[in-house]
Amino acid sequence: MEFEMKHIDPATLQKQVTVHAPGTVANLVCGFDVLGMCLNAPYDIMEVRLLDEKKITIISKDGYQLPTDPAQNTAGAPLIEMLEEIDAIIGFEITIEKLIKPGSGIGSSAASAAGAVVAANHLLGNIFTNEDLVRFAMFGEKVATGVKHADNIAPCIYGGVTLIRSIFPLDIIALPAPDFFVTVVHPQIEVRTSDARQILRKEVLLKDAIKQWGNIAGLVAGLLKKDAALVGRSLEDVIIEPVRSILIPGFDEVKKGCKEAGALGGGISGSGPSIFMLSTNEATAKEVETVMKNVYEKIGISYHTYVTTINAAGVQVIAASC
Template sequence: MSRNEIRIFCPATIANVSCGFDVLGVALDSVGDEMVIRKVPEKGIRITEITGQDLPRETHQNVAGVAGLALLAESGSKFGFEIEIHKKIKAGSGIGSSAASSTGAVWAINELLDRPFSPLQLVKFAMEGERLASGVAHADNVAPALFGGFTLVRSYEPLDIIPIHCPDQLYATVIHPQIEVRTSDSRKILKTHITLADGIKQWGNVGGLIAGLFTEDYDLIGRSLVDYIVEPIRSILIPGFDKIKSVSKEAGALGCGISGSGPSIFAFSKGEAKAREVAEKMTEVYQSIGIDYDVHVSKINTQGIKILD
């Protein structure tokens, strides 16, 4: 029997993953939003409740509403949907707040319609929410949220998403300084041209990171987590970034970088114990300079969105 209501967990995500600007992302297991979606007779989408953040409830101004409408425009559905959003991911934190809402909406609506669309099609619908949030319909957050684990956006035209193997002992530490960096603003400061030398180094690191993930070569993963193009520019917006990166590596992190457009900073480690040691060193930096923060230690979420009882 078809369901008329579903409650889901929508994971936070790390996008770019240092060297993979707009093409690499990974889902986290310990932090994410919760959403409740109901199928109703009246057509269209209504945002009935938002907790945790002060976000617009108007359908066309909310990323979940916009993504859901994109799906309904191609579904031919005679039903409408009500959406509750319980935000646990802070907007502007750099760990995929808008992506969680967008992907949660389209995934749940697809489930309630008995799955007429493939995961790849759902990515395209969710990207419309990202377009509203940042001005660019990028997929490096929504893809891992939907597929789980690491994903590579091999192509945008046509859209081609490649799931990437994840080593079992890979853990993420993410620290979020309590400042906001809007994705739309952080994109404006990026260069539109790069040198061939920087491009060659960056492509090598993307290839190295993918190879390291598939072969479970943790040292290769660490050597490849270097960004020559975006990080040098965006890091100036994040207080204490260089120090956080330095102490994380000293504590044994494989590598460290900016999560999405910032201001969150991520580090990958082999094993949970090491990831927690890295978290301690990260927090010491912000405590010393008087910046409030949130910190998360998480195993990689290889499932993506999950149904909650």
């Protein structure tokens, strides 16, 4: 597919921008690859600087061994695609402070990809649409997982909750961001997205598919109607979770204990190992956090927890200079 080249005057552009690129929860239990939700915490901090030559430079400010070859980097690959549609000799230097651990299941690769394209677009005067930015950022997900998918990318760029009706062509629907609290536990083990995809069944029973379609429709309807009980009833996955949960120690105990503590429901965040739960108030969300901590302290696995809310804005510019 061909796209119209963007003509810009480098002399008029901003020179540097800093953004917060937030974590995300993909799938939302039943919506494998089609639903995603943006979080207020954690987030990466990214600085993108405009260069006067056509190249991309990656600088890491933390201890993660991330590729510096732009084509192999989840932030660099999307910018390579962006530059192909810009009729100017420019490039970008990206400095990344990753506070979302790679392999956490809360959208680390998506944060890098989305943060890079939103920041670059801001420097260029926002010449690309959000849909364009998702299209570019999916090249970062392809680097990370081997597959283009937008269930983390779309909410990271649009904010709130997004439904990806189609990837080819892109059709993204922004849904109302519910006034829920989100509790996340990240057991300090790694589940690679590519590995978590490989163990999935390639075919499903019709009765399971019907139940899953009902849950996805119920979840979307619950969000639109602001019906917390319907959202809770719809947070059920009969296809993906039964397979992937075996990779996450303590999963069943966490889910059962959190629902007993008052959570609406939840499940695996993305491909795991993080687990998320939705609650209608902060007090319940903190009780849910206690349940999560107790499970992993008993098992003897280190963990991080977050009690946060849904981020309605997505990637946010926090500083810019000419």
